[in-house]
Amino acid sequence: xxxxxxxxxxxxxxxxxxxxxxxxxxxxxxxxxxxxxxxxxxxxxxxxxxxxxxxxxxxxxxxxxxxxxxxxxxxxxxxxxxxxxxxxxxxxxxxxxxxxxxxxxxxxxxxxxxxxxxxxxxx
Numbered sequence: 174x175x176x177x178x179x180x181x182x183x184x185x186x187x188x189x190x191x192x193x194x195x196x197x198x199x200x201x202x203x204x205x206x207x208x209x210x211x212x213x214x215x216x217x218x219x220x221x222x223x224x225x226x227x228x229x230x231x232x233x234x235x236x237x238x239x240x241x242x243x244x245x246x247x248x249x250x251x252x253x254x255x256x257x258x259x260x261x262x263x264x265x266x267x268x269x270x271x272x273x274x275x276x277x278x279x280x281x282x283x284x285x286x287x288x289x290x291x292x293x294x295x296x
Contacts, residue, residue: 213244214243214244214247217244217247217248221248224287224290226279226283226286226287227241227244227245228264228276228279228280228283229241229263229264230263230264230267230268230269230270230273230275230276231263231264231265231266231267231268232266232267232268233267233268233269234268234269235269236269238263241263264276264279
């Protein structure tokens, strides 16, 4: 078993996940380069006009589900299910990664929705 693991490890390219981890940790250490933890919520007026969809994985450990709820509360005209301006989608079987099937499907759906809005000239 150990021999098989060593053979596999010799063929695995760790450079991509290692580079990703370095970039991600650089953002974590610098708090996303925001001047405060509440910067996005404090400046919601600057993005309120943008059509948006919040996609939140139920098991996301990096960005707890409370962050989606806080954004929703800061954007009061947004219905927590679906509205013209903002949809909040909680993917029940996913975490943080856009590569998870549930998250990827919702991101594609959100982009299709935005494509149709742009194509038709408004919500």
